[in-house]
Every structure is written in structure tokens, then in C-alpha cells.
Amino acid sequence: MLQELLQQIVNGAVLGSIYALIALGLTMLYGILGIVNWAHGEIYMLGAFTGFYLVAGRGLSFFAGLGAAMILMALFGIMVERLVFRPLRTKPEMNVIIGTLGLSIFLLNGAVVAWGSDPQKFPPLYDRVLTFWGASITVQRLLVVMVTAAVIIALRLLIKNTSVGRAMRACAQDLEAASLMGVEVNQIAMITSAISAALAAIAGTLVGPIFLVYPQMSIPAVAKAFAVVIVGGLGNVEGAIFGGFLLGMAESLAAGFISSFYKEIVSFVILIAVLVIKPAGLFGAAGAEKV
Amino acid sequence: MAKGKTPGIISLVVVMVFLLGNVAGCGGGGEKQPIKFGVIVPLTGPCAKPGTSMKQGVELAVEEINAAGGIEGRKLQPIVEDDASVPTQSVAAAEKLTTKDEVLFVIGAYNSACVLAHMKVTEREKTPQIDPVAVAEAITSSGNKWMFRNCATNPMQVSQLCDYVFKNTPVRNMAVIHENTDYGKGIADVFIQSTQKHGGKILAVEAYNPGDTDFYAQLTRIKATNPEGLCIGGNLTEGAQICRQAKELKINAQLYAMGGCSTPEFDQLAAGANEGMIVTSYFEAESANPLARDFITAFKKKFNKDPDMFAAASYEAVYIAKEAITKAGFKHKDLAAWRAAVRDELAKIKDLPGVQGPTTFGPDGQADKKVFIVQWTNHKKVILFPK
Numbered sequence: 001m002l003q004e005l006l007q008q009i010v011n012g013a014v015l016g017s018i019y020a021l022i023a024l025g026l027t028m029l030y031g032i033l034g035i036v037n038w039a040h041g042e043i044y045m046l047g048a049f050t051g052f053y054l055v056a057g058r059g060l061s062f063f064a065g066l067g068a069a070m071i072l073m074a075l076f077g078i079m080v081e082r083l084v085f086r087p088l089r090t091k092p093e094m095n096v097i098i099g100t101l102g103l104s105i106f107l108l109n110g111a112v113v114a115w116g117s118d119p120q121k122f123p124p125l126y127d128r129v130l131t132f133w134g135a136s137i138t139v140q141r142l143l144v145v146m147v148t149a150a151v152i153i154a155l156r157l158l159i160k161n162t163s164v165g166r167a168m169r170a171c172a173q174d175l176e177a178a179s180l181m182g183v184e185v186n187q188i189a190m191i192t193s194a195i196s197a198a199l200a201a202i203a204g205t206l207v208g209p210i211f212l213v214y215p216q217m218s219i220p221a222v223a224k225a226f227a228v229v230i231v232g233g234l235g236n237v238e239g240a241i242f243g244g245f246l247l248g249m250a251e252s253l254a255a256g257f258i259s260s261f262y263k264e265i266v267s268f269v270i271l272i273a274v275l276v277i278k279p280a281g282l283f284g285a286a287g288a289e290k291v
Numbered sequence: 292m293a294k295g296k297t298p299g300i301i302s303l304v305v306v307m308v309f310l311l312g313n314v315a316g317c318g319g320g321g322e323k324q325p326i327k328f329g330v331i332v333p334l335t336g337p338c339a340k341p342g343t344s345m346k347q348g349v350e351l352a353v354e355e356i357n358a359a360g361g362i363e364g365r366k367l368q369p370i371v372e373d374d375a376s377v378p379t380q381s382v383a384a385a386e387k388l389t390t391k392d393e394v395l396f397v398i399g400a401y402n403s404a405c406v407l408a409h410m411k412v413t414e415r416e417k418t419p420q421i422d423p424v425a426v427a428e429a430i431t432s433s434g435n436k437w438m439f440r441n442c443a444t445n446p447m448q449v450s451q452l453c454d455y456v457f458k459n460t461p462v463r464n465m466a467v468i469h470e471n472t473d474y475g476k477g478i479a480d481v482f483i484q485s486t487q488k489h490g491g492k493i494l495a496v497e498a499y500n501p502g503d504t505d506f507y508a509q510l511t512r513i514k515a516t517n518p519e520g521l522c523i524g525g526n527l528t529e530g531a532q533i534c535r536q537a538k539e540l541k542i543n544a545q546l547y548a549m550g551g552c553s554t555p556e557f558d559q560l561a562a563g564a565n566e567g568m569i570v571t572s573y574f575e576a577e578s579a580n581p582l583a584r585d586f587i588t589a590f591k592k593k594f595n596k597d598p599d600m601f602a603a604a605s606y607e608a609v610y611i612a613k614e615a616i617t618k619a620g621f622k623h624k625d626l627a628a629w630r631a632a633v634r635d636e637l638a639k640i641k642d643l644p645g646v647q648g649p650t651t652f653g654p655d656g657q658a659d660k661k662v663f664i665v666q667w668t669n670h671k672k673v674i675l676f677p678k
Contacts, residue, residue, distance in 0.1 A: 004515045007540075011507035018505075117339035119528050121560050129539055138539050211504035211532060212560060216336055220502050255508030260497040261471065263508060 003134035008256035009249070014141045016248025017148035021203040022221055023228040023240040024155065025196035031235030032172045032192045035085050036093070038100040041222025042107035043080075044200040045215060047073045049111065051205025052120055052213045062125050066205045070198040077197025078190050085193060086186065089175075104218075111215035119212035126209075144206045151202060152241055155195075159237065164191060172235070227271045233284025242283065246270065325368035326361075326616065329388030330605075331399030331409065336375035337502050337528055340556055341601040342401050345424065346371055347594050348602035349398060352609035355589070362616050367609070370394060374405050376501070381405035382412055389416035393626055395616070396420065396633055398608050401601070403427030403474040410438055417627060419634040421612060423604035424573075426550065427473045431657040439637050439656040441611055441647070442604050445477035448549055448571045448662045453485035455664050455676055456569070462520040462545050466495040466513045468506070468533060469524030478524030478549055494518045503529060506536050513542065520545045527551040531560035538564040545569065553663075554599040558670050565667045572663040574600035574647055575674060586646045600647075607645040614643055 026040045037043075050072050055065035080103070088099045126139035159165040167188050170178040179185040204213075211217070228247055232239025247267045254266040274282060330349050333342035349369055357366045370392050372384035381400055388394045389412060397413050397420040400406050406425040413420045414435045422430055422440040426448065431440050443451070456462060465486050469475035475498070483493050494516035497509035510533070513521065521537065521544040523530050530552045537546070546568040551557065553572035558565060576587050576597065586606060590598040598606075615636035623629035643650045650658045664676040 001515075004511060007511045007514075008508060011505075011511060014507070015505055112335055117335055118556070119340075119560060121562060124562065127539070129541065131541075136540050207504075212528065214528075216502070217504070220504075252508045255497075256512050260499060260509045260512070264500060 004256065006133055007135040008252045010135050010137050011256075012249035012252030013145055013245070014137070014248070015252055016245035017145045018203065018207055018244075019224055019228050019248050020241045020244025021144075021148050021151065021199060021206070023225045023232070023244050024151070024237065025199035025203075026222075026225050027229045027232070027235055027237060027240040028192060028199075029085075029196045030229070031237065032168050033085065033089065033189055034093075034175070035089070035096055036100065037085075037196070038097065038222065039080075039104035039107055040196070040200060040225060041218030042104050042111070043073065043077070043197050044204045044221050045111060045213075045218040046076065046107065046204070047197070047201030048204030048208040048213045048217065049115065050201060052122060052208050055125075055205075056120070056123055062209075066202065069201045069205045073201035074194035074198040077193040077195070080197070081190050081193035086189065089189070104222075108215055108218055115215065117215055119214040121212055122209035124209075138210070140206075140209050144210070147202065147206055151199065155199075155237065158195075164188070168192060224267070227267055230281055231271055231274045233281025236281065236283040239281055239283030243281075323365060325366045327368050327370055327392060327394045328612065329385070329392065329394040329397040329399070330369050330371045331374050331381055331384045331388070331397065331405070332371065332605075333376040333401050333405075334371075334373040336377065338376045338401050338526060340527070341424070341551060341554075341599070342373075342376075344599050344601040345399075345401060345605040347590070348423075348598065348605035348607075349609055351586075351590055351593055351602075352606045352613075354593070356609070356613055362613055363621065365621070367613075369398075374400055374402075374409075376402045376405060378402075378404050378408035381409040385409035385412035389413060389418045394418065395626070395630060396612055398423060398605060398612070400425060402472070403430065403477065404472050406430050407473055410435055413437055417634075418630050419615075419637055421608040421637070423608040424550075424601050425474070427477045429473070431655045434655075436638075436656065437634055439611075439652055439658070441608055441645070441650050441658045441660065442573055443571075443660045443662045444657065445474070445549075446481045447660070449478055449481040450485045451662055451676075452547060452549070452569070452571050452664060453482065453489060456520070456547070457486075457489035457491065459675075460545070463491040464518050465491055465493050465520045465522060466497075466516060466518035466544065467493065467522045467524060468497045468499065468509055468513065469522075470526065470529065471498040471500055474526075475524040478522070482522045482524065482547075499525070499529065501526065501529065504532060506533050507540065510537055510540050510542060514540055518544045520547060522546075523548040523552065525551075527554060527557040527560065531557055531562075531565070534561045534564040534568065550600060550662075553665055553672065554601075555597060556599070558667065563670075566669070568667045569675070570665055570667070570672075572600055572665050572672070573660070574598075574603035575663045575665065575672065577672075577674060578663070580646065580648060582644055583646045603646045607647050607650070610645060611637070611640060611643060611650055614640060 029035050029037050051065050051069040054060045054068050088096045128139050129136050167183045170183050171188050228243040232243030250266050251263050255263040332345045353367045374381035374384050403425040414437050419437050426445045428444045428446050467479045469479040495513045523533050530548055548570045553570045615633050618636040619632035641651045652658055665672040665674050
């Protein structure tokens, strides 16, 4: 029983890390630029494919592939910002939603045309199984938790301690005022979009070897990411991290100790409960403030 | 102003509908027109892979039949619709095929939930349908006389598997993990019943949703009950990941699975975690059936890969339809009469040879088919039954 509990907590931590990692990019983009990015799941999927191509196709080591996928997807993020987000930024919110939804459909179907919808499998990488106190975890899964922790720390340092981070926080408070105070809003937008896409690439490349890589992996990912972001507070970085771990843990424990029939239901019950009790999300401030 | 225009538009629509109706009527009864039939398969979404195989099986059969002069000089023309494994899309596809395209018959789909949803449409439009792979029992047990199925149902294949396991192996304590759909629940129900009937024990029953990727929570729970056997009631993408994750969690149970997990794609995705797994299969390349061997050669030549059971079953379905269309002839007053005649001929089909073995439809439209029972051994399948 205790062993099972420990295993489910380990499972929940891995699941939570994955959710948090995907949700981080989504919440940053909203928090700083006010953009609801429906295409975030597709950017995660493209990140997974890029990592897959570099590691399985080009024979790069996993970490080199991870780094290269991050850089390539960051460039892709800049392109998306320039072509899609920037023209829409000053437009009504509905235009942004339709624009990113369009991007999502375009990227998903583009991927189906380019690679087909067959699932692809990474070559075995770190699939050694570690066992401690009766709980098992593969090295690859442990890697997800460790990289997520590293990303969270790095992101926190960036936002709190650098001038770019300060400019990001200024943009989050008020884009117009920030630009009047001399913040290069377009530059910050590009950096934010690049980081958001790079985070999605990390998530995709880390998760790819554990599961499978295929175009439709974007759909459940983005649905869960939105649930996480809304639970944590839309636009709130700490909220996304907390929300990710909360949902991952809740799903694992619910499946383990109530019934797997309730696995998905639990996260959406939490979502609805949060919306009823604290509509701005657990970490969200009521009102206009976003970060 | 808009009000003034309306009668004009209405009369225009009426004229167009009238004209279209006439043209379509000609299509139904005229000579040398191609014979249109509908194919509903998932070409996108989680089941795109088997869906594509089904489409290729149909294409090969159509190509062969048309190259040999069609059916009394009339060529077969498939109209393929993608349902993405989503029941609502499947219903929309069936609506389009039966009412707009006015097809003679329909082949499809892959997912039981999709067939259960759209068979109401084919029944309403009195269009005969052949279901080559979807195995939920209710498809043929619900009294829909337009539905024919040329594969074993869930109960048939699962109870055949259980019979084999309990007769030939010592495994008695079972766990089940199944997809939370009509298909998966059907497998789980029969597996549980058969196990109990044979005096075995069910230790755990867990569910997941199609498209899920992480099964650690369910598998951890199963591991805690320490079963000797684990039945996976699901499709190949999830099934392969369940195999891998069960191995990672050091679950040492004998694995069982149905249909979809007997394909080469499954073997590739499971990457060795499927070693020793026992699965049912509708189609085996190593079988002694000469039709099957010719089919494999032709399929390899056209698509440059080995056919799977989905391709074989869909290929067979086209030939079953061909037999019924030939018998029904072409002298019908309209499409409805033609469809009814084809339906009646389908119902009479008896011992028709096919790539999966002979087909005889029972009064409920269900063909009496046996499945193979095979075991994954070093990335190859060893046929356990029939010996």
C-alpha cells in the first residue's frame, strides 16, 4: 500500500512536470503579451518532431538534440511572433483567438501532410529502470522532473533578476505604458515568443522518448495545458507550475486510489471548482493584473 | 427588399433539386455508369494507421476488379470519407455518402463507436453496409438488417482467446486494462465473463481514454494486485505504450490483446516489450489459404509493404459486395430498389471464399469467422491456433 502510494506520487510528479512544462510557455505568452495561443500544442508537437528528427534521424546525442531543438523552435517562435502575433496584438481579443486557432489547424494538418499521422518511436535512450523503496522510474522520466526543475529556476532568475525580465514584467502590467517608458515592446514580444516556443520544444523532446511522437499529440496536450493555466491563474508563471503539479498529482492519486475511470474527471472537477470559487485562478489576482 | 427575392430563390432551389434528382436517378439506373460506393475510415487521428490500411485494401480490390472489366462492364468507384475516429464526423460522412453521393453501399468504419453511431444513417437510408473490422457486438445484434460484418465480434474473439488460454496455459489470475469506449468495454466485459466461467479470477479492471499516453497510474494499481495475466483491451498506439510501461514498472504478467496488436506497426512501437504476448488476429500471412497468399503478393507490389488484417478484411469486403452486386443484376427502377436487391443478395451469401476464409452471413448479418491466436516471439508471430 505504502509502496503503491510512493509509486503513484512518483507518477504524479512526472505527469505534473510534463503538464507544468507545456503550460509555462502558454501562460507566459498570455501574461506578458495578452495572447491566448491555441497553437501552443502544435508548437510542442513540432518541438517533439524536431527533437525526434535530430536524435533519431541525424544521430545527435539526446542533450545536443534537445539544445538544437530549443534553438530551432525559438527561431520558429520569433517567426510566429512576427507573422501572426504582432499584427494581431492591437486587435480585439477575438481576432487573436481566431488567428492562433487558424495557426493551430494549419500546423497540425501541415504536420500530417509532411510526416503522416503514424506514431514514431524514439530509439531507446535512457530507459534503464531505477528502483527505490519498491517504486520504479525510468531514467528518462527522472530526466523530465530534473529538467523541469532546472527550467523553473532558470525562468525565475530571468524574470526576476535581468533587465529583459524587468521589461517583461513591465509589459505584463501595461504594454502601452511600458512602451512609453522606453521598453522595446516588439523586442520583448519576440523574446517572449521565442522562450515560449523553446519551452514547448523542451517539453516535446523530453516527453517524445517516453511516449510516441505524432501530429495529434498536440490535442490532448493543449487541452490539459489550458486546464493547468486556468487553475493556476491565466498568465501567472507560479500558477502554471503549481497547477501542473496539482493536476498531475490529483490524476495519479485518483486513478490509483479511487478508479481510473475518474482520472480525467478529477482534473476537470478541480478546474470547475477553481472557476467557481476563485475565477481568476489560484494564483491570479482578481482584476486586471496578470503576473 | 430581401423579402421580395425569396420566392425567386425558392423556385430556383426547387428547379435545381428537381434537376439534380433526375440526374442522380439516371446514375442509379443507367448503363456503364461507375458503381459508387462509400468508404468511411479514419485517415487522421489516433487510428489513422489502420484506417489507411483499410483504404488501401479497398483500393487494391477495386483496382483488381476494374482491371478485370468491372462488374458486367461497370467499374467500381469508391468515395472515401475520413471520420478521424470521431462518431459525429462518422455520422456526417454517412449522411453525405448516402444522400448526396447516393452510393450503392457503404464499407466502414474502423471504430465500433463510429459504426454504432452512423449505422442509424445507413439503416434510415436503406443502404447496405459491410463492416470489415469494427467488432462491438451491438453492431450486428441490434436487429439492423442493412448491416453485415465479415469479421469475428468482440465476444467471438475474446471468448476464443480465453478458451485457448484456459485450456492450454496455467494462467488463472487476470487483470484488465481497457479503452473507455464501446470497443474496449466490450472486450473487458467478455474477458471478465469468460475468465469467471473458466474458474479464473479477475483481480483488477482499469480504464483509459483513447489518445492517453501515460498509463503508470493504472499499471501501478494493477501491479499491486500481482496478476498472472494482463489483458489489454485497446488499439495499437495505446496498446504498444501500455506494453512498454508495464515492462518499465516490472509487471511480469502474461500479456493478452486483441486484433490491432497483431500488426507489424504494433511490434515496431512496442519495441520488444511485446515479447511473449498472446494476441488474436484475423489475418496471418503464414496461413495456408491460397487467396490470402495472392493478396499478400499483390498488396506488396502496389504499396510496397506487408498487408495487415485491416487491409485484408476491407479487401475481402469489396469482393463480398461484388458477389452480391453481380447476383442482384442491374435492372432496377431506382437506387432504393437496387440497394434493397444488393442487401437481399448479401444476406444469401454462403461459403464465399475470401482472404480471411469463407464467409457465410447469419440471419443477423454476422459472418461466422474464426480468429487466429498468435504469440509474439522475437518480433515474429508464431501461430498457436489453429495448429
